Amino acid sequence: MESVSARDGRRGGRGLRERYPRASWPAGAHRQQPLRVRGRSVAWVPPLLLLAAIALADVNTGADFRIVSWIVLVPGIAAAICGVWGTAAYAVLSVVTYGVVDGLWPDAYRAGLPDFILVALGGILAVAACVVRVRGQERMLRMQYIAETIRRTVLRPLPPAWGGLEHAEVYLPADVEARVGGDFYDIQPGPHGTRVLVGDVQGKGLGAVEMAAALLGTFREAGYHEPDLATVAERLETRVRRHRGHLGDLGRGGEDTDRFATAVLLDFPADAPDAVDVVNFGHEPPLVVGPAGVRALPPGDRLPLGLGDLTRDTSRPGVRRCVLAPGETLLVTTDGVTEARDGDGAFYPLADAVAHALAADPRTARPPRLVALVRDGVLRHSGGHLDDDTTVFAVRRVLGSGLPG
Structure with missing residues (x-):
């Protein structure tokens, strides 16, 4: 059956299709990507920009304004919008960046080991949170696929x-x-x-x-x-x-x-x-x-x-x-x-x-x-x-x- 909603998409019915979307296909086939440009994921961009902004700000401000520990936010942001491997990469990159940036300062002004542990622990927790999120998405996609199968079984497609x-x-x-x-x-x-x-x-x-x-x-x-x-x-x-x-x-x-x-x-x-x-x-x-x-x-x-x-x-x-x-x-x-x-x-x-x-x-x-x-x-x-x-x-x-x- 060709739905009226699908046909009306050619006449500007996109808002209604978004209100009542078709179910996705099996888990993993179309994993949700919040940020896409021309079909390609750009979810990796915001965490990278945040990481660069924190590093540059910390290097270019005075010793009384050290914000290198804010890098702990980067894997957290990645966990919300990236995949598991992307989040893990940002967790490692955050630890490395912390060590490099903090090492640029004299010993008296370094944030030191406590903040390093904070950044490392934040990365581990971010990866764990991302795993939970991705598994929840896959479970939701499976349920949507089952619901779509039931719908097509009860309300079978009708030939024109x-x-x-x-x-x-x-x-x-x-x-x-x-x-x-x-x-x-x-x-x-x-x-x-x-x-x-x-x-x-x-x-x-x-x-x-x-x-x-x-x-x-x-x-x-x-x-x-x-x-x-x-x-x-x-x-x-x-x-x-x-x-x-x-x-x-x-x-x-x-x-x-x-x-x-x-x-x-x-x-x-x-x-x-x-x-x-x-x-x-x-x-x-x-x-x-x-x-x-x-x-x-x-x-x-x-x-x-x-x-x-x-x-x-x-x-x-x-x-x-x-x-x-x-x-x-x-x-x-x-x-x-x-x-x-x-x-x-x-x-x-x-x-x-x-x-x-x-x-x-x-x-x-x-x-x-x-x-x-x-x-x-x-x-x-x-x-x-x-x-x-x-x-x-x-x-x-x-x-x-x-x-x-």
Whole structure:
């Protein structure tokens, strides 16, 4: 999947990419370098300049102002920005420089052995501190790589124009370090049309990720094999109950066995090029964005996935067919968008923002532009502080192409 953030980097979206960076690769592959110029590390420059400045100042000042012992700061600075071997080199260089500079003074004015021991001990402690820092960085990089692998497993990359659909999506986790949460989405082409699932698991943490992964696994199989969209919806409801029962048997009660998920299940039938079938499980109704403006699809009549046993209604999930005009895009968002607040507590006006942008530029209905508009608007509205995972998903049929049959 080519993220909207990556594409927008060519249009000045660098600040947002820095706010939500991609995870680094395995430990040691891209060790953090605070100071780089044109791809090359210059972290060795500040300690060297400090060392030279202290030595020159000590030589060119009077005997009443000896600062040679300040050299102990040099390996400390190196420990913060250089590697282990670089820090060790500065620790040795500091001791040597101390001995040379202090030896230039008459015996009566020399700092002597106590300060020499201070500089040597400071270098040893700096090297030890650098080892701890580098190991912490490598541990963080490993965790980021694991989180990125989990994200790509749950939210697999989607090929462009897959299954006859033009799509764009962006996922912004509330925890930018975790990089994955309870929001989920996927597209599944199949012999009966192309199905789309977008949803949000209640709660956060690994329990929400587990349920999202379980739902996506079921959707990818049922969405491909089942000819009836209502059957796919029933499979999703059953999967939530089975998942919670499994967690209960493992002794993981409480929130994990009480989770539910809101979701929108879409089907673009191969035999109806102007229609989309919708099953809404307690999710915010998708918006239809196109030349005619912005309108919301009718709200769903199903409870969220996992809460179906709270009602006596045993009927099959109702599938609602909606007509789409050429060029109209379906916009599905999670509550990270609709519940985003500004400093005054006002919610983000999604429909109004999209309608205003569409009136100014009809090309806003294109999925990449639409997703970028909503993403940037939410981040501006909330000041970059997201209280919940945020997913923006836009999809429409590719004009002039048929869906897989």
